[in-house]
Amino acid sequence: MSDISTISRxxxxxxxxxxxxxxxRTLIAEKGLEGLRTRDIAQxxxxxxxxxxxxxxxxxxxxxxxxxxxRDDFQAQAQRHPRTGKSGLEQLRLExxxxxxxxxxxxEMIVVLPNLFERARRDPAIGAIVLPLxxxxxxxxTDIFTLGIADGSFxxxxxxxxxxxxxxxxxSDHWRGWTDFRASLDALIAExxxxxxRNLTD
Amino acid sequence: MSDISTISRxxxxxxxxxxxxxxxRTLIAEKGLEGLRTRDIAQxxxxxxxxxxxxxxxxxxxxxxxxxxxRDDFQAQAQRHPRTGKSGLEQLRLExxxxxxxxxxxxEMIVVLPNLFERARRDPAIGAIVLPLxxxxxxxxTDIFTLGIADGSFxxxxxxxxxxxxxxxxxSDHWRGWTDFRASLDALIAExxxxxxRNLTD
DNA sequence: GTTTCTCAATCAAGTGATTGATTGATGACA
DNA sequence: TGTCATCAATCAATCACTTGATTGAGAAAC
Numbered sequence: 001m002s003d004i005s006t007i008s009r010x011x012x013x014x015x016x017x018x019x020x021x022x023x024x025r026t027l028i029a030e031k032g033l034e035g036l037r038t039r040d041i042a043q044x045x046x047x048x049x050x051x052x053x054x055x056x057x058x059x060x061x062x063x064x065x066x067x068x069x070x071r072d073d074f075q076a077q078a079q080r081h082p083r084t085g086k087s088g089l090e091q092l093r094l095e096x097x098x099x100x101x102x103x104x105x106x107x108e109m110i111v112v113l114p115n116l117f118e119r120a121r122r123d124p125a126i127g128a129i130v131l132p133l134x135x136x137x138x139x140x141x142t143d144i145f146t147l148g149i150a151d152g153s154f155x156x157x158x159x160x161x162x163x164x165x166x167x168x169x170x171x172s173d174h175w176r177g178w179t180d181f182r183a184s185l186d187a188l189i190a191e192x193x194x195x196x197x198r199n200l201t202d
Numbered sequence: 203m204s205d206i207s208t209i210s211r212x213x214x215x216x217x218x219x220x221x222x223x224x225x226x227r228t229l230i231a232e233k234g235l236e237g238l239r240t241r242d243i244a245q246x247x248x249x250x251x252x253x254x255x256x257x258x259x260x261x262x263x264x265x266x267x268x269x270x271x272x273r274d275d276f277q278a279q280a281q282r283h284p285r286t287g288k289s290g291l292e293q294l295r296l297e298x299x300x301x302x303x304x305x306x307x308x309x310e311m312i313v314v315l316p317n318l319f320e321r322a323r324r325d326p327a328i329g330a331i332v333l334p335l336x337x338x339x340x341x342x343x344t345d346i347f348t349l350g351i352a353d354g355s356f357x358x359x360x361x362x363x364x365x366x367x368x369x370x371x372x373x374s375d376h377w378r379g380w381t382d383f384r385a386s387l388d389a390l391i392a393e394x395x396x397x398x399x400r401n402l403t404d
Numbered sequence: 405g406t407t408t409c410t411c412a413a414t415c416a417a418g419t420g421a422t423t424g425a426t427t428g429a430t431g432a433c434a
Numbered sequence: 435t436g437t438c439a440t441c442a443a444t445c446a447a448t449c450a451c452t453t454g455a456t457t458g459a460g461a462a463a464c
Binding site: 012 | 408410413
């Protein structure tokens with residue numbers, strides 16, 4: 001038998017801030033940063049506006065909290081599958097699998113992160129939190145291409161840094177889904193592999 | 203000798219709306235859509251807020267005006283250099299040259315357009331204006347790859363639609379400039395060519 | 405008792421938009 | 435040429451909220 005009188009509306013600071021960040025992420029995905037309102041967030045969480053300010057003092061701090069929340073999730077996902085000892089091509093394929101998983105598991109991250117990247121142009125504090133994610137992601141591919149050239153997976157004349165930019169650009173463009181005019185993810189990934197793998201007659 | 207008494211503050215509706223659109227574009231580039239204020243636009247143009255509403259009745263109509271303004275500029279630029287009679291690879295190179303020119307000539311378009319693409323998720327009216335631009339751009343590359351396969355410029359196993367997505371993704375990612383971790387435009391373009399050109403021993 | 409958390413009411417400034425008056429430009433007419 | 439009517443364009447003042455944030459009191463947890 002549940003005791004209604006023990007139901008509390010309180011959450012620890014950390015839990016509450018997590019709830020706030022998640023609600024804000026959802027709302028940014030729905031309405032963009034331009035439509036983000038502190039009252040809407042409070043309502044979505046189920047708290048009073050003053051409670052929201054108790055936990056997160058300004059709107060600016062709120063956006064930073066969202067950025068940190070996304071950074072932490074992104075980093076948790078990046079550690080899921082170890083890469084040690086695999087060839088360049090194998091690692092490339094694992095990165096593609098990871099990408100597919102991210103798109104499936106956290107679709108809202110896909111929408112919110114670019115909004116924060118855009119905001120980073122004007123807000124160095126946000127940039128300091130999220131831009132390293134992009135750098136890290138790109139560095140992963142650069143390392144994979146360097147390895148793949150050395151192990152014979154990829155063409156010798158591949159420029160690892162430029163190739164990394166091509167791959168991250170193509171994948172992030174795909175994840176944005178602005179337009180229905182796009183190749184399927186399978187076709188895109190297959191073409192990305194063909195673009196760099198070493199020709200058998202080389 | 204100039205006659206001061208003939209100086210007027212009036213502009214035709216069309217000229218005024220053009221001024222308003224350009225000011226709004228500049229402000230979106232500076233502050234994002236979330237920081238766009240009708241009074242700021244009016245001030246930037248040098249008119250009263252009521253005058254702005256006289257010409258453009260709502261903020262929503264204003265964003266649509268910006269979208270149309272960008273569409274028109276984009277389309278004007280797309281017609282600059284004819285492509286007829288050139289090989290797939292030559293056309294690809296012309297597209298890259300066009301891209302370079304756009305980035306140089308209208309840097310603010312580079313920032314504003316993606317903001318409108320994002321807004322298009324939530325605002326079908328804006329999407330109807332700007333998303334066809336992306337489709338058109340992508341279709342250009344698809345056609346180029348199709349042609350280039352037929353004329354022997356590109357590998358036979360290139361999937362034109364997927365390759366177009368890769369190129370447009372890589373270029374648009376580059377133009378965004380979120381991070382300093384990127385290849386130079388020259389290196390990116392060179393790698394994009396290597397990704398698709400036909401190997402001499404094929 | 406102390407600390408943390410929550411709330412309703414409120415504040416001050418900002419925001420998109422409106423109102424009513426005025427000005428400027430143009431064409432018709434005497 | 436001068437006058438008048440008309441319409442387009444402009445403005446200051448104002449409206450009706452909206453917005454991020456604050457205040458002071460009370461509740462909950464330890």
